[in-house]
Amino acid sequence: MSSQIAVIEIATPGRGFQEISAELQNVVTGSGMVTGLCHVFLRHTSASLLITENADPDVRRDLENFISKLAPDGDPSHVHTMEGPDDMPAHIRSVLTCCELTIPIREGRLALGTWQGAYLWEHRRRPHHRRLEVTVIGD
């Protein structure tokens, strides 16, 4: 077994989803690994990494709508509001989802299901620059 590392940089236009499956597959392909694991880690606390349905964009719209109601911007109970009304909600969304993913590699491909896509979910309203650390381990 050996490992390969890479950095992926994503410019987000503000709140919403950006698929990163192709970027991750590029790292796996470049590593030459056939079987193993691909780990991706987001170095930020106001965005998330997740796997969800990659077909109907309404799924992401409904996810955004759900979480916006669960952790609404401008909630008057929040004390941490330094960076605006979407600051603390972004941290809550990040904790309820996750900032890292591990995806198996089989035959040189990410073994995602037919309807699975890996996404970066930006929770801040303004554009951000997000950095992902990728670690591929395998043979």
Next chain:
Amino acid sequence: MSSQIAVIEIATPGRGFQEISAELQNVVTGSGMVTGLCHVFLRHTSASLLITENADPDVRRDLENFISKLAPDGDPSHVHTMEGPDDMPAHIRSVLTCCELTIPIREGRLALGTWQGAYLWEHRRRPHHRRLEVTVIGD
């Protein structure tokens, strides 16, 4: 270090929990690994993998009841309703929990705590066939 892979197929009878700790332990035992990590990945976006209490079944009943109220079937705000009233709630439940787990291996056993069990949580009301990719890494 080396790796071993396996596939576990689970037929679910519909919404609810199925413990997969024994199936995972079987893969670990078959791999001959003594120390390392066992990663399991669910190739679907309408079910989850999780670790929770394995003793009192009321814990799973209360979890199901909690999430059913948090993301109720038939929520009229959902746009993605192609496969019925439990379609979008299943995606929300999947995102709020997770589709993959990594469990340490110590002395050839999954190092779960005394009260921990690994579960597949089916979120769709109808029976489904679920596929898990297992990767064991270690010595």
Next chain:
Amino acid sequence: MSSQIAVIEIATPGRGFQEISAELQNVVTGSGMVTGLCHVFLRHTSASLLITENADPDVRRDLENFISKLAPDGDPSHVHTMEGPDDMPAHIRSVLTCCELTIPIREGRLALGTWQGAYLWEHRRRPHHRRLEVTVIGD
């Protein structure tokens, strides 16, 4: 590649957050690994591991406040109340967050972002003794 394992024991004073970034870095430093992954697993179902903002303590206060309202102690709908009004809420909080984390190692350091800290989140009101299994894999 090789692996190193360690156990971290944490005594919690009751509900709240305890940063474990330094404890994890100590394990990584002791392992001598330069590049790889650090996996940490909590052997309990009523506490969580998570990564969140490490600067303003109000973030943790707002997270605690949020989850206390989402899964309130003493919810009369809970059936599993053996260990008191914070028993089932602790399991719900654990499932909504997570019990394990994988953090990349780069140049011998955990590659956490500037504002990221790794935390143990105790969900029970009384003090507990928590055990973490750490697995470092790399070169």
